[in-house]
Amino acid sequence: MNESPLDAIDSEDIDPHFADKLVDAGIGRIRTCIQCGVCSAVCPSGRRTAFRTREIMRKAVLGLKDEVLSSEDLWLCSTCFTCLERCPREIKVTDAIVVMRNMAVEEGYMLPQHRKASKKLLTSGHLVPIDRANRRARRELGLDELPPTTHSDEQALEEVKKVMKKTGFKTLIEGEAKEGA
Amino acid sequence: MTEVQKYSLFLGCVMPNRFPNLEKSIRVVLPRLGVELEDLEGASCCPAPGVIRSFDEPTWLALAARNLALAENAGNDIITGCNGCYGTFKEALGEVRSNPKKLREVRKILKDVGVRFKAKSSAKHVIEVLSEIGPERIRELITLPLSGIRVGVHYGCHLLKPSKNRPWKQTQKHSFLDELVEATGAESVAYKDKDLCCGAGGGVRAGQAALSVDFAREKLDNLIAAGVDCIINVCSFCHLQFELAQPQLNDEAGTQEYQIPVVYYTQLLGLALGIEPDELGLGKHVVDTKPLLARIGG
Ligand code: SF4
Numbered sequence: 001m002n003e004s005p006l007d008a009i010d011s012e013d014i015d016p017h018f019a020d021k022l023v024d025a026g027i028g029r030i031r032t033c034i035q036c037g038v039c040s041a042v043c044p045s046g047r048r049t050a051f052r053t054r055e056i057m058r059k060a061v062l063g064l065k066d067e068v069l070s071s072e073d074l075w076l077c078s079t080c081f082t083c084l085e086r087c088p089r090e091i092k093v094t095d096a097i098v099v100m101r102n103m104a105v106e107e108g109y110m111l112p113q114h115r116k117a118s119k120k121l122l123t124s125g126h127l128v129p130i131d132r133a134n135r136r137a138r139r140e141l142g143l144d145e146l147p148p149t150t151h152s153d154e155q156a157l158e159e160v161k162k163v164m165k166k167t168g169f170k171t172l173i174e175g176e177a178k179e180g181a
Numbered sequence: 182m183t184e185v186q187k188y189s190l191f192l193g194c195v196m197p198n199r200f201p202n203l204e205k206s207i208r209v210v211l212p213r214l215g216v217e218l219e220d221l222e223g224a225s226c227c228p229a230p231g232v233i234r235s236f237d238e239p240t241w242l243a244l245a246a247r248n249l250a251l252a253e254n255a256g257n258d259i260i261t262g263c264n265g266c267y268g269t270f271k272e273a274l275g276e277v278r279s280n281p282k283k284l285r286e287v288r289k290i291l292k293d294v295g296v297r298f299k300a301k302s303s304a305k306h307v308i309e310v311l312s313e314i315g316p317e318r319i320r321e322l323i324t325l326p327l328s329g330i331r332v333g334v335h336y337g338c339h340l341l342k343p344s345k346n347r348p349w350k351q352t353q354k355h356s357f358l359d360e361l362v363e364a365t366g367a368e369s370v371a372y373k374d375k376d377l378c379c380g381a382g383g384g385v386r387a388g389q390a391a392l393s394v395d396f397a398r399e400k401l402d403n404l405i406a407a408g409v410d411c412i413i414n415v416c417s418f419c420h421l422q423f424e425l426a427q428p429q430l431n432d433e434a435g436t437q438e439y440q441i442p443v444v445y446y447t448q449l450l451g452l453a454l455g456i457e458p459d460e461l462g463l464g465k466h467v468v469d470t471k472p473l474l475a476r477i478g479g
Pocket residue numbers: 032033034035036037038039040053054057086087088089090091093
C-alpha cells in the first residue's frame with residue numbers, strides 16, 4: 001500500500017525502465033513534464049476527488065511502477081482529453097493513462113465491474129448486449145427486434161470471438177484477478 | 182436538391198440495445214436530408230475507447246479494424262451517432278495509418294478470420310454529415326420552427342478531442358452544433374462550463390458510479406440554472422448518462438429536482454421537420470419529454 005508522501009522512496013520501488021516503456025508505447029514527451037499542474041487544474045475528475053493527474057505523471061517519470069499501476073487513481077479518469085489538449089509540453093497525458101491502464105490490467109489489476117463487462121463482449125460481441133425490455137422497445141418502434149449486428153449473425157459473432165482469442169483478450173479477462181485496483 | 186450520399190450505419194451497443202429510440206430517429210431523419218443508410222451487418226461493439234482500449238489496446242484496434250473493414254468491403258464510409266464509437270474509429274484509423282507495423286499486425290489477425298482490411302474507408306459522425314449539409318440548407322427544410330425553445334447544447338468530449346484528429350474548424354469554442362440547433366428555430370442558451378465532460382466515459386460510469394453521477398450533477402445544475410427546456414446531445418453514452426443520472430439524483434435527494442428532457446439532435450430536427458414525436462422515439466424516454474412537446478405544441 002502507499003506510504004505517506006513524506007516517506008523516503010526506496011530504490012527498490014523504482015523501475016528505471018518504466019518511463020522508457022511509456023515512451024516506446026507512444027508517450028514520447030513524457031520526460032519533458034515540468035510539473036506545471038495544468039493537467040490537474042483542468043481535470044473534471046480531480047475537481048471532485050483526490051486524483052491528481054500531475055502526480056501520476058511525476059510518479060511515472062520517477063519509475064514508481066507498482067505504486068502507479070496498483071493505484072485506483074488510474075481508473076478515475078473519464079478520458080475527456082482536456083489535459084492532453086492543454087498540456088504546455090504537448091504530452092499525450094490521456095494516452096499515458098491509457099497505456100498505464102493496459103500495464104495495470106496485464107499485472108492483474110482490474111475492477112470487477114470492468115471484468116464483468118468484458119465478459120459480455122467475449123460472449124456477445126457487445127459490451128452492452130440487448131435485453132428483453134429493449135427487444136420489445138425495438139419492436140414497438142418498428143425496428144427489427146435484434147439489431148443487424150453480431151446479435152443477429154452467428155458467423156460474425158464467431159469471427160469476433162476468434163479475433164479476441166487471437167489477441168489474447170479471452171485469456172486476459174478469464175485469467176486470475178488480483179484484487180486491489 | 183441535396184445530393185444523395187450513402188453510408189454504412191454503425192450502431193454500436195448503447196444505441197441499439199438501450200436507446201433504440203435514438204436509432205429510430207436517425208433512420209427516420211437522415212434519409213429526408215438525402216443521406217442513405219445501409220446496415221453494417223455483423224458489426225460488433227466499436228469497441229469502447231475508454232474501457233476496451235484501456236484494458237488491451239491490440240484487442241481494441243483489431244475489433245475496430247474489423248468494423249471498419251466491414252464498411253470498406255461494402256464500399257462505404259461509416260456513419261455513427263455515438264461519440265465513443267466515433268472516437269474509436271478516428272483514433273484506430275490514426276494508429277494504423279501512422280504506424281505500418283500496427284497495420285500489418287491487424288491485417289494479419291483479420292486475414293486469419295477471413296476479413297480483408299486496407300484502412301481505406303473513413304468514419305463520420307452523424308453531426309459531421311449534417312454539418313456538411315449545413316444549417317442554411319436545413320433551415321430551408323424546416324416546417325415547424327421550434328421558436329421559443331431554450332436548448333442546452335452538450336457536444337461531448339470525444340466528438341471534439343483530440344482536436345488534432347478531428348475535422349472541426351476550431352480546436353475549442355465550437356459552434357457547429359449550436360448552429361444546427363438554431364437552424365430548427367430553437368435557441369441555444371449559454372450555460373456555465375458547457376464543455377464539461379458528462380462523466381460516463383473512461384470506464385468511470387461502470388467502475389466508479391458515484392463519481393460518474395457527480396460529473397452529471399454538476400452539468401445538470403448548470404443547465405437548470407440557465408433555465409433550459411431540454412438538453413441536446415449527439416452521443417448515445419452521454420445520452421444514457423443524462424437520462425439515467427437524473428432519476429438516480431432524484432432518488433438520492435428524495436426530490437424531483439432533475440427533470441430536464443434529454444433529446445438527441447436528430448429527434449429535435451425531426452420535430453422541426455414536422456415528424457410525429459412517436460416516429461422519433463420521443464415517447465420512450467426515461468425523463469418525460471411531454472413538457473417539452475407541450476411547449477412545442479406538437
Ligand atoms: S500539464 Fe503537462 S507538463 Fe504540466 S504537469 Fe501535466 S503533464 Fe506535466
